[in-house]
Amino acid sequence: MHAKIVDVDSILELRHKVLRHGKAFESCFYKEDRIASTIHLAAIIKDTIVSCATFYSEKNNHIAYKNSFRLRGMATEEKFRKKGFGKLLLKTAEKIISERGSNNLWCNARIKAVPFYLSCGYKIFGQLSDIQEIGSHYMRYKNI
Template sequence: MRATFTVRLISASTTYAIRNEVLRPGRPVKECYFSGDDSPGTFHLGIFKDEKIIGVASFMKNSNPFFEPIAQFQLRGMAILPEHKGQGLGTLLLKEGESKIKQEVKEPFLWFNARVTAIDFYKKHGYESFGQKFEVPGVCEHIVMLKHLESKNK
């Protein structure tokens, strides 16, 4: 029988176990509680395989001072369990998040701090890098990436 994948809204606390396993392995789970997780305008998506959560992504209304004060969202904590990578599931989460943002605001803008190992994935989806690479202490090297999303509210 073929697996069924679904993407749906989840709570911030539902993201923590997968964030911990994928993004902060061997570290205290409290490092996976992000500022903004419970802020107004933040939403969290989970991808499920036959009702088991296997990936997460969080989208927060958060402005980066390097960019103009338009409707900015920040992607944080996108993670797919290692045994499910390479199946297009990150793409499903990203596209669902973009779609939800585009329904909410005019001229939306999505930015995030991407791990350098994920740059090619995001470039494939139309994101561009900004500035210089930087180290997130105790994690790995990152770079800011961004994309102006076409709004459905034009």
């Protein structure tokens, strides 16, 4: 098992399958996907992507950090969940982002993912909010 930076096209199928199942394929695209500074990471076993996540620079007006990165699209194949792949992606991203001069990573986490982010050192910020057509989320952040 290892993590590496990949092209966005290699993770879209997994992102759609896990996060946007039943919705149009186009719903899994983010406007930041093709920005050169965006980081797409994949956890790989025997040349197969089993987990992925996307990270890009985005200021969060609720958190007082100038150079924050945002996590979006964290997705893991069901049979590979709770086996350390998500943590591997976060640790890899935190290292890369820190090297780029950022000291903060934030995301909107689905309720069912809250225990995972807690186990990785992420704190809850703010109230439960509803993201249209996706569901309830908590904002999470971590100083890195």
